[in-house]
Amino acid sequence: MAETQYQEIDTLLQKNSFYKEGFYTQTVVDKLEKGINEDVIRAISAKKNEPEWMLQWRLQAYHHWLTMKEPHWAKAEYAPLDYQDYSYYAAPQCASCATDHDATEDEDALIDPEVAKAFEALGVPLDDDAEIAVDAIFDSVSIKTTQREKLKELGIIFCSFSEAVQEYPDLVRKYLGTVVPYHDNFFAALNAAVASDGTFVYVPPGVRCPVDISTYFRINEAKTGQFERTLLIADKGSYVSYIEGCSAPIRDTYQLHAAVVEVIVHEDAEVKYSTVQNWYPGDEDCEGGILNFVTKRGLCEGRNSKLSWTQAETGSAITWKYPSCILKGDNSIGEFYSVALTNRRQQADTGTKMIHIGKNTRSTIISKGLSAGKSDNTYRGLVKIMPSAEGARNYTQCDSMLIGDKCGAHTFPYIEVENPTATVEHEATTSRIGEDQLFYFKARGIDEEDAISMMVNGFCKEVFKELPLEFAQEAEELLKISLEGSVG
């Protein structure tokens, strides 16, 4: 392919200096001094008025974290971070509103109007009649959770993580850290120590949650790490579809995001967990973008339980993320559908782990990696069949598409089979958007931007169809913006 063509695509891609979520909201902020130590952790816990067991859990995690090393095995290069240079707690404070958070009767009165405006600008509905229930998180704190009363009538608990610690301590204690223990990995330990806020969802036995439940994360303050903790429990025979969205303003320093998500799926229950991630990727060289180090894991605890992870990852300077399923219950099902797009100098190392423990457990992995610019896109996946997993089946399909010739696509599938009755299938393809194809479109009157967008959407179709409808559209739009630089 001629160099000129690539230069042209490159230019096209460079137009994408536009990040429409990159605005900053002016608010009065309650923010901790930079740095991390035991006092900071006690201070966070005190601000949240946490019970002793929670503080102890944090401290345990902190001390363990001190013994751990920052991981650099992923195919993503970053300079070691200075953890003393981040602030570990920031909450917007409404000067004109009541300071204590216990008068939940009229939540709106507590929301800083500037913050409300920010969410409106992001298209996140904070009213109670939307098709979707939302937990809006601004920096370290959950600002508002909508439709909770409606959901409460069905016995569904949908609130911020800090509220759950206060109001449902038994549930939190029962499940917290059972899927991702505080010592799991470096970032999970850090998260456990300084967890700011997050979402808590509990769906009682036999209940199908009637609306999609959603969390929207917004990092606003500079040099603030965001460490949210999400805990989602689907009790026997229940169903819930959960959606995550995120954004951050444009900064010139890296912002750290190290979240932990734990999902527990009981017998006959089903959870669909969808993410559309468009954290700020940084400037042309990805300086100042978000470092997205996330641990997401679900436990299919009961028989016939099912967990689907669907993700569209287009943002962040570095993404390090492996949503996983532990298939413990017999006949349980794990699914992973992923589109990861990298452009400019973005680096994504993402994939999944499917751990088959129960009999006849099944897993499906469909991963679509798109690399453009000078980016690196890596799929890293583990399929592990334990000796007990009689008749387990996995199907993995891993496709990479290259746009231009300065980007990279890498695939590391790890397969460990310890039961001879298992079937594991792996397919992988790599394709390149070629000059011949682009010319074919043009010769029919279709311009290059539309051509690339059609091919990219075609490539991602299998994954997008797994996303809730309005999110599928958003994901398509995001790809268009990330690739073409066209406004809106």
Place this chain on the structure above:
Amino acid sequence: MLLEVKNLHAQVAEEDKEILKGIDLTVNPGEVHAIMGPNGSGKSTFANVLAGREDYEVTEGQITFDGEDLLEMEPEDRARAGLFLAFQYPVEIPGVSNKLFLFTAVNAVREARGLPPLAMDEFEALAAEKMKMLKMRPDMLERSVNVGFSGGEKKRNDMFQMAMLEPKLAVMDETDSGLDIDALKVVADGVNRLRDGQRSFIVVTHYQRLLDYIKPDYVHVLYNGRIVKSGGFELAQELEEKGYDDIIRQFSE
């Protein structure tokens, strides 16, 4: 005059290898021109230069299409202005359905012509009609562009696109190669139906058979980057009998 090519020289971009060495050709509305010539003589290069492929650099000469300077136009604008290239080797486009592809193309071309866009149902009705004419199975519309199509099906798909886009000038690069006899008739029939006295064709072929059906007004022989001989339909018959030996002897350097 629809197309006027004057002293066209072209080389592979960034290489010093001249392929077209001074082509002159004039096509009036409604005319059908056949271009024949041995392998490697520059027929596809000429077709691709007309369509605006960036692999080639035009070093000398002019092309006027419908009163405009064709060489100043982007490939997609040429297509929108009514130039169509049926490829010698149509490419496969995984993940993009024939329907979406052509729907987008048809409406891009219509927009350039100042026509309102077709709604999906109007498009589908039109597509169904054209596919029937070309004896294509309706499910071809739902499949990815050319993916898994047989050689003949790909060619027919290009003809289908041509019928939908209604160009002013269709350049067909060996559309007849690899077609069975029935398919050849279908394609020739399709071309003949599109002949309305205004639409023009440049048909690149190695075989007289297609020309028997289409009956070109002119036949040109392209050899070593130049049109070395032009004539009427009888020239095609002569070439079929005698081959290119005489011409090669006469014009080889």
